[in-house]
Amino acid sequence: MPADVHRVEITEQAEQMLDSLIRRHGAVMLHQSGGCCDGSSPMCYPRGEFRVGASDVLLGYLPDDIPFWMSADQFAYWKHTHLTVDLVPGRGSGFSLEAPEGVRFLIRSRLLTEHEVAALESQPPPPTAATVPQ
Template identity: 65%
Template sequence: MPRVALTPGAADVLRRLRADHGELMFHQSGGCCDGSAPMCYPAGEFRTGSSDVHLGDLAVKPGFTVPVWMSAAQFEYWSHTHLTIDVVPGRGSGFSLEAPLGVRFLVRSRLLNEEEL
């Protein structure tokens, strides 16, 4: 069972961003500056390490996946949830690649059921 999924609208935005920026990645920090939003970066621009958890890879289309990372501290709070990355109108953080498009990524979550846990 994947821990993270993607809405069709978010996949559309990722395809557009990939055309402009190349390979991509997400990081969900839970910090104050990004308002706990999933941040989209060119792959490798945000350095991950032992303080991060790889939640999985989003299959945007054949041959195009986007890895999703979360800080380990944030994962402690969200370890019992399934996350779906969505996109909505409005400006999010200036650090995430979608900001100039007038949209922002956000995470929708649900509790994992007993079978998924």
Template identity: 70%
Template sequence: MSCSRVALTPEAADLLRRLREQHGPLMFHQSGGCCDGSAPMCYPAGEFRTGDSDVHLGDLEVDGEPIPVWMSAAQFEYWKHTHLTIDVVRGRGSGFSLEAPEGVRFLIRSRLLTDDELAALGLL
């Protein structure tokens, strides 16, 4: 069984299509800071530099094109047993994330991974 740690709602996928038309390939990073830093931030691919202190959670697929999702390693320690779904809601988020001018913001919805998913990831 393969297991994905990340997913998208249909509304978030629609927004990502529009953002990709405007900005090209995209990526997400979840830092785990306070306030807006705890929201997933969407950037043009490669604009946010990832490194050894980041974990690649996986790639979201929108119309066959991958959108990598990264999380700070410190935040990952808290969330490593969860499945994350990126959603979009009305309201203004951070000025650094690409959706900010649209009057919406991305957010994370989470659930605990099942035992089968944990086993597939080698966490059981």
């Protein structure tokens, strides 16, 4: 895939919060379930403390090699969407590591451009947890 085409990226503010969380908790991962509990908010967990499902899709890696996972059902809806992880004031779910900080991660989205769609469709589909070592 061309280096300029990514399914998921992150704002500087969100990246700074992840850096802080990594210093306190070690390696982390993000998961977007699309279910209850802040539906559009990705959840941040210590890596290895949340088991992704075999069909969950790995959309990519954020800085510091942070994997960003999405449930397969959610990916079916958002496969033509570019996602940006942002950070906003307010309490999100108590399960996500940033919750005690008075902030929450939030997904901002836009449709992929024709160039991005063509680049992504020329590649194999994103891997799932069944094919990626955890």
